[in-house]
Amino acid sequence: MGQIDNELFKRLSDAVVDMDEDEAIAAANEVVERGIDAYQAIEKGLSAGMERAGQFFDEEEYFIPELLMCSDAMYAGMDVLKPHLRSDGAAEKHKVVIGVVEGDTHDIGKNLVKIMLETSGFDVTDLGRDIPPARFVETAKEIGANIIALSTLMTTTMDGMGAVVRQLSEEGIRDRFKVIVGGGPISQGFADRIGADGYAVNAADAIRLARALVAPAEAAA
Amino acid sequence: MSRDQMTPLERLAAYGAGAPIDRLPCVPIVGNTAARVIGVKVGDFRGNGALIAQAQVAAYRLFGYDIIRIFTDLYTQAEAMGAKVSYPEDETAFLAAPAITDLAELDRLRPADPQRDGQLPQHLEAMRRAVDQVGHEVAVTGAVTCPFTNASFLVGADKLARLMMRSPEMVHHLCEISLQTNIAYAGAIIDAGCTPSLTDAMSSMSVISPRQFREFSFPYLKRLIDYVHGRDRKVTLHICGKTSGIWEAMVEAGADCLSIDNDADLGEARIAVGDRVRLMGNVHPSEVMLQGIPDAVRRATLSCLAQAKDSPKGFIVASGCSLPTETPFANIHAMLDTVREAGWPVKN
Structure with a gap:
């Protein structure tokens, strides 16, 4: 070079x-x-x-x-x-579905995570804000996502995150996706309780988490 | 559990004067949880000041905390200036759309009239009713969303953040008209026999830098506090998230009491500014108060006491931010009971 x-x-x-x-x-x-x-x-x-x-x-x-x-x-x-961009130049990217859960329209945090994920080479589908649990699941299935990333700033909407995990389990596809959560009221304890795969405290941490979660798949490939 | 020997007004007055008290003041910041106390839906509060007052007074009587705060959401003033707010049937309202989507409309924005616009008249009604019912024994405050945060609801947070870098004068304009709304509303709150309670979520270091706080938030905050002081009221200022780099500025703006969020270190705040302002905080509203068991609340409350009970200008045991609607009553009782047990002087 x-x-x-x-x-x-x-x-x-x-x-x-x-x-x-x-x-x-x-x-x-x-x-x-x-x-x-x-x-x-x-x-x-x-x-x-x-x-x-x-x-x-x-x-x-x-x-x-x-x-x-x-x-x-x-x-x-x-x-x-x-x-x-030459289409053959880039390796197949890991896919992420991201959005702010239903009932919340605070999206600055989500936007930052999206930007940083794209920067780090993830293919990100941004559903936007105020998104019902079913849409996360549908979209993840549709595009074959590796990761579902859920954000909220409000305690009132935290339950929507648990609903996404539950729906994945009910449909018997929980192990096909990694679910990560973040936002003001969210904690590691909450992530554990709803059965999410990870919690990130900020955008930089979310990237580390996303990379770590897709790493085993990469090693196996 | 030992019940209280003093009313909240007696307690705060004695505490301020350095006289003996039965226990430290304690304020789990109850917002829409009040709806659960009287078994109504959060959405029923919309346009119904009488119901807000009924719920807030009932919550105060149930838990016995030291300050009533009339609050449903952060958007009341922005809504009164044209922002669109969504009201779910039984959850906290949220901002659906800012007041303007095109900056060309900036000149159309006007300060709100608290006697006429949006939900403000109903909130004032709630304050008057609460004062009427329990004002002889407890302070009633009205939540005011401060200029910089309100400005973010007028144009959207992303847009405001970019304007700070690209067109600072527009941000100043948005803060100035927000301040005019704040002053009119704060005046009406005081006329209703209450004290304004200032909240400035977006001025946090979790969002903007201390330098940006100085430039865009501080000047308006100071003028708002000067106004409230001019009307002989003390000011409690809550800024969410990380704040260590702006504590000095918050004190300089004139706040009498800083409400410290759970993302900031209460012990550090005590060392940094405890000699000049009263502190309140900072039990985690979701991790501990919403999701924890009473014993976790007890431990978190004791930890706050250990960090700030001897703060020179006083300390109010509180949650780090407003409590989530579904916070279990047992946890709110646990916070109060822990403070009652600790007594005064606070047992180690």
């Missing part, structure tokens, strides 16, 4: 960290013009930048407004690069 490639990847990464949409687009255009592999540019440029932004968030250098702006820059660069 040439020096120019690496410089461009660094520019993409910095553009994300610096929340600079215009620079992300400019660098992405240059990647395309020079015929550099778009998949690598996303991986080593935009995603790497988002990962750095996530670290800043962990360290309380960045907060939610900064992360949203970083993700805007990442997606701006992504829009330029995506049409140039």
Whole structure:
């Protein structure tokens, strides 16, 4: 790989960290013009930048407004690069269905997890907010998801998470999916009680959890 | 269980004056759980101030805590300014859509009139009725959602977060009109014989940085607190989630009592600002109060006592945030009973 490639990847990464949409687009255009592999540019440029932004968030250098702006820059660069992805370039991605459970419309946390999951190479189907349990199950079956990710900020809607797990069990397909939960009132204890596969305290933790949960499948493949 | 020897008003007055008390003040922050006390649906509270008062007074009488807070959800003022709120039949209301979806409509936003708009008149009615029934023995407060948080409900939290970086002046505009609503509502609450109780969920370090708090939240919060002080009322300020980096600013804004969320460290708060403000907190509302057994509540309450019972400006044993609707009564009793048993001076 040439020096120019690496410089461009660094520019993409910095553009994300610096929340600079215009620079992300400019660098992405240059990647395309020079015929550099778009998949690598996303991986080593935009995603790497988002990962750095996530670290800043962990360290309380960045907060939610900064992360949203970083993700805007990442997606701006992504829009330029995506049409140039060679379909055989990327490995089969793990699939995640994500959404905020029924009765809740707080979705900042869910959006961050979605962004970070996409950044980490997951194929994410975002159902949005206020989603009834049955829709999570239907969608997971439909797309053959590996992970169902449930979010809520309100104690009033926590029960919906248990309902998803119950429905999976009732349909005899519980072991086909990993269920992960997160949000303000959720705890590891709650995750254990409803029989979820994992709990994440924040977006960065959710990525670690999702990776860990799909890792055995990868080793077996 | 030993019953209380003093009324909440007597207790808080004596505690404030440094006189002997029977036990520390204790406030499990009961919101819609009050509906369960009188066997009605949460949705029945909508448009029915009399029912809110009946439920809140009944909950106070059942548990014997020290402050009544008239509260159903965070959205009452935003709704009065045009936000759409969904009211499930028997669950807490939630924000369905912000007041404006297009920033071009920004100029259309107006401060709410608490005597006329949305559910505000009914909430004021609830406050008047509660004061009428039990105001001689217990303080009744009315929940006010502070400027920055209310602003997030006017345009949506994502949009507000981006505006902070892209068009700060728009955020200031949204906070300013929210403040006008807050001041009008706080004034009406005081006229109703109550004290405003300030809640500012979005000003948390779980969402914005301390620097952003200084720039966008603090100036309006301070003006709101100045107004309440000008009307001779003390101010309790609750900010959800992590707050350690803004405790100093919360004190500087003028709060008399900080309500510390379960995501923040009560012991640290005592060391950092306990010499200047009263503290309250911070038993976990869902993990302990909703999902725990009474013994877990007892242990969590004792842990809070150990951390802050000797805080120089005083301490109120409380939940870290509003209690979930389905919190078992036994757990609320357990919190109060633990504080009663500990007595005063608090036994180790």
